[in-house]
Amino acid sequence: xxxxxxxxxxxxxxxRELTGYRLQRAxxxxxxxxxxxxAEFGLRRTTFSCLSLIVENPGLRQSQLGDxxxxxxPNLVQIVDDLKRGGLIxxxxxxxxxxxxxxxxxxTGAALFNKALKAVRALDEMMTAEMTDAEIKQMQSDLARLxxxxxxxxx
Amino acid sequence: xxxxxxxxxxxxxxxRELTGYRLQRAxxxxxxxxxxxxAEFGLRRTTFSCLSLIVENPGLRQSQLGDxxxxxxPNLVQIVDDLKRGGLIxxxxxxxxxxxxxxxxxxTGAALFNKALKAVRALDEMMTAEMTDAEIKQMQSDLARLxxxxxxxxx
DNA sequence: TATTGTTATACTCTATAACTATA
DNA sequence: TATAGTTATAGAGTATAACAATA
Numbered sequence: 001x002x003x004x005x006x007x008x009x010x011x012x013x014x015x016r017e018l019t020g021y022r023l024q025r026a027x028x029x030x031x032x033x034x035x036x037x038x039a040e041f042g043l044r045r046t047t048f049s050c051l052s053l054i055v056e057n058p059g060l061r062q063s064q065l066g067d068x069x070x071x072x073x074p075n076l077v078q079i080v081d082d083l084k085r086g087g088l089i090x091x092x093x094x095x096x097x098x099x100x101x102x103x104x105x106x107x108t109g110a111a112l113f114n115k116a117l118k119a120v121r122a123l124d125e126m127m128t129a130e131m132t133d134a135e136i137k138q139m140q141s142d143l144a145r146l147x148x149x150x151x152x153x154x155x
Numbered sequence: 156x157x158x159x160x161x162x163x164x165x166x167x168x169x170x171r172e173l174t175g176y177r178l179q180r181a182x183x184x185x186x187x188x189x190x191x192x193x194a195e196f197g198l199r200r201t202t203f204s205c206l207s208l209i210v211e212n213p214g215l216r217q218s219q220l221g222d223x224x225x226x227x228x229p230n231l232v233q234i235v236d237d238l239k240r241g242g243l244i245x246x247x248x249x250x251x252x253x254x255x256x257x258x259x260x261x262x263t264g265a266a267l268f269n270k271a272l273k274a275v276r277a278l279d280e281m282m283t284a285e286m287t288d289a290e291i292k293q294m295q296s297d298l299a300r301l302x303x304x305x306x307x308x309x310x
Numbered sequence: 311t312a313t314t315g316t317t318a319t320a321c322t323c324t325a326t327a328a329c330t331a332t333a
Numbered sequence: 334t335a336t337a338g339t340t341a342t343a344g345a346g347t348a349t350a351a352c353a354a355t356a
Contacts, residue, residue, distance in 0.1 A: 216337080216338095217337075217338065218337060228337075228338065229338090231338085232338075249337095252336090254337040255338080256338080
């Protein structure tokens with residue numbers, strides 16, 4: 001029997017065959033890099049994705065943001081605050097529902113987002129280097145399937 | 156222009172094309188399910204993966220665990236404590252280095268791990284339902300590539 | 311009554327600095 | 334001096350309960 005104490009080759013064969021393990025490893029490695037890119041623009045992962053949706057959907061409400069990104073409403077407060085304090089979005093009370101706020105990106109916010117998006121896409125290309133467009137597309141559809149299957153109600 | 160306030164179809168086209176976004180979404184959905192499975196056995200994600208390595212590599216030291224799983228040493232203390240308190244591993248001072256501990260799974264620990272592993276594999280199969288073995292293998296190799304590319308030194 | 315956004319709070323995972331005991 | 338493990342601590346991200354204002 002090989003004991004680890006006197007050897008350098010440690011095996012993780014069991015874990016390496018698990019999809020969840022691969023997913024988690026890939027994601028945490030990737031997020032270190034994405035985090036650094038976001039930080040160059042004063043953003044975090046959550047503020048980047050919220051800003052993306054606000055740029056793409058002017059007038060969006062916080063509840064819609066939360067639904068789309070699976071973020072609990074209390075956790076959106078600081079995210080929206082950060083974007084507002086950075087001058088990237090404006091928050092106006094909705095004309096049809098005075099409880100709600102309509103979120104819209106400022107020109108500054110849209111411009112910053114587009115610059116950040118370019119950098120994120122460059123990182124994406126670096127991460128998928130040596131993969132063909134078809135392989136990337138297949139992998140993205142696989143990831144969407146995993147998410148869909150994982151979100152299904154328990155059998 | 157379509158404003159979100161008066162519409163139900165909100166678009167996330169920009170985000171959906173980003174590999175990092177797909178990765179993060181898939182992982183966080185998946186981890187909710189894995190977490191529930193681990194909990195059935197009194198485990199967490201981190202205690203499960205540590206236990207797996209200890210079962211597979213008897214006598215493993217904490218520093219080796221940390222290197223393999225990219226866990227900082229301070230964060231291993233509670234993980235190893237949990238496994239020890241649950242009677243799943245034993246911790247003996249190494250005979251060759253009195254600073255270090257040799258970690259070994261107990262029979263109870265190995266048995267529990269094998270039961271948990273079965274449940275995790277069942278979840279894996281549910282998540283990859285409708286995928287062929289070749290497709291799963293391809294996806295796992297893609298995930299390994301993403302992790303490798305992300306871990307590379309900055310250009 | 312139900313919903314929008316908020317506050318307060320807690321739990322997990324992660325990260326760093328500083329310590330101890332051995333090497 | 335370097336390494337193994339520890340302690341203390343801080344920062345994210347996430348989750349729930351309870352509240353005010355409005356629908």
